[in-house]
Amino acid sequence: xxxxxxxxxxxxGMDADNLAVAQEADRLGYAVCWAAEAYGSDAATxxxxxxxxxxxxxxxxxxxxxxxxxxxxxxxxxxxxxxxSGGRFRLGLGVSGPQxxxxxxxxxxxxxLARTREYVEIVRKAMTRxxxxxxxxxxxxxxxxGPGKPIKLTVHPEREHIPLYVAxxxxxNLEQTGEIAxxxxxxxxxxxxxxxxxxxxxxxxxxxxxxxxxxxxVCPTLPLSVGADKDVTALxxxxxxxxxxxVGGMGSRKQNFYNQLAxxxxxxxxxxxxxxxxxxxxxxxxxxxxxxxxxxxxxxxxSVDRIADRMEAYAAAGVTTLTLAPAGxxxxxxxxxxRAGSDALERAGLA
Numbered sequence: 001x002x003x004x005x006x007x008x009x010x011x012x013g014m015d016a017d018n019l020a021v022a023q024e025a026d027r028l029g030y031a032v033c034w035a036a037e038a039y040g041s042d043a044a045t046x047x048x049x050x051x052x053x054x055x056x057x058x059x060x061x062x063x064x065x066x067x068x069x070x071x072x073x074x075x076x077x078x079x080x081x082x083x084x085s086g087g088r089f090r091l092g093l094g095v096s097g098p099q100x101x102x103x104x105x106x107x108x109x110x111x112x113l114a115r116t117r118e119y120v121e122i123v124r125k126a127m128t129r130x131x132x133x134x135x136x137x138x139x140x141x142x143x144x145x146g147p148g149k150p151i152k153l154t155v156h157p158e159r160e161h162i163p164l165y166v167a168x169x170x171x172x173n174l175e176q177t178g179e180i181a182x183x184x185x186x187x188x189x190x191x192x193x194x195x196x197x198x199x200x201x202x203x204x205x206x207x208x209x210x211x212x213x214x215x216x217x218v219c220p221t222l223p224l225s226v227g228a229d230k231d232v233t234a235l236x237x238x239x240x241x242x243x244x245x246x247v248g249g250m251g252s253r254k255q256n257f258y259n260q261l262a263x264x265x266x267x268x269x270x271x272x273x274x275x276x277x278x279x280x281x282x283x284x285x286x287x288x289x290x291x292x293x294x295x296x297x298x299x300x301x302x303s304v305d306r307i308a309d310r311m312e313a314y315a316a317a318g319v320t321t322l323t324l325a326p327a328g329x330x331x332x333x334x335x336x337x338x339r340a341g342s343d344a345l346e347r348a349g350l351a
Contacts, residue, residue, distance in 0.1 A: 001315040001350045002031035003341055004323035006062060006221050007050075010041030017331040022050045024335050026057040028342045032090060034062035034221070034323060039104045042068075044077050051085035060090035062185050062221070062323075063167045067096055067107035071119045071139065075126035078162050079155040087158030092185050093119065094167030097251050113176055114138065116166065120180050127162060129153045165219065169257040171201045178205025183217030183321075188246065188258060190297040191313035193265045194220075199318045219321040220314070224300045224307070225328075226340040232302045236295040238327060240287035243295055247271055248278025248286045267294055300324070304340050308348040315350055 005025040007018045022033045033054070035046040047059040059081070064074055074093070082089040095101065095116055098109035118136040126132050131150035134141045142148030165183040168174045177184045184202055199218065206213055223242065225235040246258040253275065262271040270291050278286035300307045314322055326337030345351045 001311070001319060001345070002321045003029075003345055004032040004034060004060075004219065004221075004321050005030050005338065006034045006036070006323050006325045007046070008325060009036050009038060010046045017334060018046075019050065019053060020331055021326070021334050021338065022054055022057070024338055026054040028338060030057055030338075030342070031321060032058040032060050032323070034060045034090075034092065036062055037065060037068075038096075039100055044081065047081060047089070048084060051081065051088060056088075058088045058090050059085055060092050060165070062092040062165075063094035063096075064092065065096040065100070065105070066093055066116060066119050067101040067105040067109075071122035072126050072132065072141070074119075075123045075153060076155065078123070079127055079153060079157040082157040082159060082162050083155060085158070090163045090165060090183075091123070092165040092167060093123075094185070097257070098255055099251065111138070113172055116173075117176060117180060120164065120166070124164070126153050127157060129156075163217070165217065168198075168202075169261055174198055174201035175205040175208070178202035178216065179209045180205075182215075183219050186218070186220035188243075188261055188298045189220035189222065189314070189319070190265055191310065191317045191319075192297060194314070194317040194319070197261065197264050213318070217320050218318050219323055220319060221323040221325055222298065222300050224324045224326045224337050224341055226304070226307070226337050227302060229302045229306050232296065232306075233292060235301045236292055236299065239295050239299055240290050241283070243290045243298070244274055244278055244283065244286040247290070248274040249283075253279060262294065265294070265297075267291060270294070300341075300344075304344045304347060307340065307344040311344055311348045311350060315348070 035043045037043040043061040051059045078091045095112040101107050101109040115138050118138050122134050129152050131152045132141055133150045163182045165185050166177040166181040167185040168177040203213055223239055227235050247262050250258050259271045259275050273289045274286045300310055324341050326334045328334040328337055
């Protein structure tokens with residue numbers, strides 16, 4: 001199992017430290033550095049900045065938002081980043097959510113599975129550097145009856161095949177991801193529930209495409225906070241607002257994929273309470289309603305030994321790249337967490 005690092009959103013208050021964190025992850029042998037985008041910083045600019053000042057670590061988009069870019073532009077960006085980084089780019093895609101898609105980009109959040117499939121097909125075709133033509137429900141290239149003609153990508157990526165990931169949560173999305181992608185980007189993963197909430201659907205998609213899980217990258221992101229085992233409860237409390245935001249407030253009452261995931265993990269009653277409180281404006285109450293067990297199962301907390309044990313559990317569950325989001329109030333804290341993560345991987349015998 002390999003380790004990755006997730007810088008999150010640029011502009012979240014730790015920008016001055018993010019490059020140093022990425023460079024330390026590079027020095028420690030982390031496999032990939034991911035950057036996210038929502039409605040602030042864009043991931044492509046951040047990744048080009050990081051790639052220019054690191055040597056070996058891959059850089060990946062987690063995610064490029066599908067409603068933000070036409071698929072041909074995403075192919076252009078991926079090819080450019082792969083070329084500039086010397087073959088170190090990983091392309092992560094996702095449909096975002098209805099609030100961002102419709103409120104920020106003005107793109108209707110409908111048929112996300114079909115839209116993702118078409119998008120991936122166009123991106124892959126464009127990056128083969130063949131002349132691009134496509135007929136689908138959501139995209140037709142070139143547009144019929146006009147002056148457009150099939151054009152081919154002029155940029156030469158460093159590699160013939162750039163790894164393509166899809167961010168997936170729901171069963172149907174996970175199955176499709178197994179079918180069409182090279183890897184899955186997961187959030188709020190519990191090692192104890194991973195088979196039932198993700199792996200079995202990914203496997204079904206791989207089988208549908210005539211493939212096995214061999215070579216498919218299962219890549220969840222977990223917050224990391226290092227400390228004494230006796231302080232695990234306090235460490236978990238740091239992530240109450242984060243968990244409450246996603247389970248309670250990320251999406252509408254009817255369309256919250258993270259809330260549905262918590263329910264599939266056995267927290268039906270708790271997920272409903274968190275959402276009720278969050279949507280009524282009681283964010284503190286929502287955070288207080290998050291069960292300690294839910295946080296502990298979806299983060300890495302405590303001593304290096306405890307984290308090593310959890311890493312073993314994730315590896316046994318089928319994780320191939322474990323992406324860490326190290327918590328810390330200072331750069332030294334975040335660097336120490338990175339080193340602890342690397343030490344834990346070695347202690348678990350997974351390096």
